[in-house]
Amino acid sequence: MILDSKVPSGPIEDAWDSHRFDIKLVNPANKRRFKIIVVGTGLAGASAAATFGELGYEVDAFTFHDSPRRAHSIAAQGGINAAKNYRNDGDSIYRLFYDTVKGGDYRSREANVYRLSQVSVNIIDQMASQGVPFAREYGGLLANRSFGGAQVSRTFYARGQTGQQLLLGAYQQMMAQVNAGKVNLHTNQEMLEVVTKDGEAHGIVTRDLNTGQVRSHSAHAVVLATGGYGNVFYLSTNAMACNVTAAWRAHRKGALFANPCYTQIHPTCIPQADEFQSKLTLMSESLRNDGRIWVPRNADETRKAKDIPEDERYYYLEEKYPAFGNLVPRDVASRNAKTVVDAGQGVGPLKNGVYLDFASAIGRDGKDTIEERYGNLFEMYERITGEDPYSTPMRIYPASHYTMGGLWVDYNLQTNIPGLYAAGEANFSDHGANRLGASALMQGLADGYFVLPYTIGDSLAAKLGTDPMSTADPAFQEAEKAVQDRTQHFLGIGGTKSPDYYHRELGKVVWEHIGMARNEAGLTTAISEIKAIREAFWNDVKVLGNGDSLNSSLEKVGRVADFMELGELMARDALDRSESCGGHFREESQTEEGEALRRDDVFSHVSAWEWQGDVNTPQIKHKEELEFEYVALSQRSYK
Secondary structure (H helix, E strand, O other): OOOOOOOOOOOHHHHHHHHHHHOOOOOHHHHOOOEEEEEOOOHHHHHHHHHHHHHOOEEEEEOOOOOHHHOHHHHOOOOEEOOOOOOOOOOOHHHHHHHHHHHOOOOOOHHHHHHHHHHHHHHHHHHHHOOOOOOEOOOOOEOOEOOOOOOOOOEEOOOOOHHHHHHHHHHHHHHHHHHOOOEEEEOOEEEEEEEEEOOEEEEEEEEEOOOOOEEEEEOOEEEEOOOOOHHHHOOEOOOOOOOOHHHHHHHHOOOOEEOOOOEEEEEEEOOOOOOOOOOOOEOOHHHHHOOEEEEEOOOOOOOOHHHOOHHHEEOHHHHHOOOOHHHOOHHHHHHHHHHHHHHHHOEOOOOOEEEEEOHHHHHHHOHHHHHHHHHHHHHHHHHHHOOOOOOOOEEEEEEEEEEOOEEOOOOOOEOOOOOEEEOHHHEOOOOOOOOOOOOHHHHHHHHHHHHHHHHHHHHHHHHOOOOOOOOOOHHHHHHHHHHHHHHHHHHHHOOOEOHHHHHHHHHHHHHHHHOOOEOHHHHHHHHHHHHHHHHHHHHHEOOOOOOOOOOHHHHHHHHHHHHHHHHHHHHHHHHHOOOOEOOEOEOOOEOOOOOEOOOHHHHOEEEEEEOOOOOOOOOEEEEEEOOOOOOOOOOOOOO
């Protein structure tokens, strides 16, 4: 299989404009003749559905939530990047492009990243015009703050609720199109199959989570905007309903899954409190602007934080990375936190955290200023821990947060299956081996508002005059039967342990061996252990209730089954990539200073894996070679 990225030729600065001129168009009168399915209504999905509807397409939008406002995009706190250079501190489209390629440790496609940087400036105008209440300076101009991996202030924000406010903006635009009759919104519907025929996508099969009804839906094109797979770790910052099922169902139908080992561990989360915790809470990365991260120099320290003198505190990021300090990228901050905790210098009851201390900032700027910037985050932390972060440093530790891997897509965001697209975190395209903070919201809105509305027409134009395939076609009937058979099989196992039990067991293996640090022995062990857990799961899982009503146990079991298969692929991908890059840290490949050491001569490519039709048959790896014409390959340094 040859992977054609469809990257335009010519100067990168002109590529997107040239491409938009060269691709086929669908004229306004003909757009109403095409039907598009959008699965997922977070930032990428809602913005895509809204724009498709505004353009005149007929749109069916699906979410497994009871309202699109519950999409996990709502949980993003810190901000959204854009190269506006409002602070006049040297930012530009090229600098955002450079920072993103470097931050991803030179494992992303240059053309996609440059396009993302270009359209970033339009996103802010778009969302501000929708009424998103971005923070503003005293004079009324939009405010900016800095974020990890950058030395300029380019992050726009709405206190600690940026994701929520942006989602409400996209949601209201989509609902306007629902009201206009252009978008048909389907809630409480989980996509369980992609329907293909002759190698092309024709629709999806969904299950109504309230009634259990299985239905087919046909369209000229299908867009998956279903988020990432961070919940494979069980404990993560993701909402507990987040899953990989939509993308994995597409993968099992032939869509390539790219770079599954690229997962991001967020450095700023509240540490796990006990063995039975089911979710971790994210504290915005924006807190690293004013908070100083440290641990006691003495591993046996028992005093309270306020009683430890300055000369007995180890501000490890400031000492090791003086140029960036506490604003190093997430992968660097996370690995360093793990290092000091593993050395016995952790803090808190379980010694499983590090301090994030605001005493200096409060002394410098005053409590009122810090409260204005982060008040809601401080309140959330105090409610969860019972500790006042104004007087006692926060305790933080890394946790699974975001995934850079996903369905392989070309420059048009189309997978290798014609007619099937992937947007936002569901695709792999923009972040390489590590995502810079405040870039997830940027990519989701860029894909939905400014990329897909252009590129989807290129394939639709050739289908003018054709109707979507009938749902009576055998391809749909077979897909429906597969969903129903799978449901009945789960209900009929009648084992002794819940889906959550097996998910937790899987998560322990993934965190231990495919987490912040990986090695050959651990990855080999992970593959073996995941297979054993999967075998036990299929023989002894217990699903309560039936398939004809709301049944959270039935929802979970299918998602956990897909996580099992994904977890093994993550381990195989990490084992195959015997280099370190970004969030993928192989202990065998590091510099003398303990930093990630790439092997550009061997691994300067995207690893795209093809399903072979059986869970016990190893998948085939395909390569998309990466070329770096504008950002020279070099060892990342933030010192």
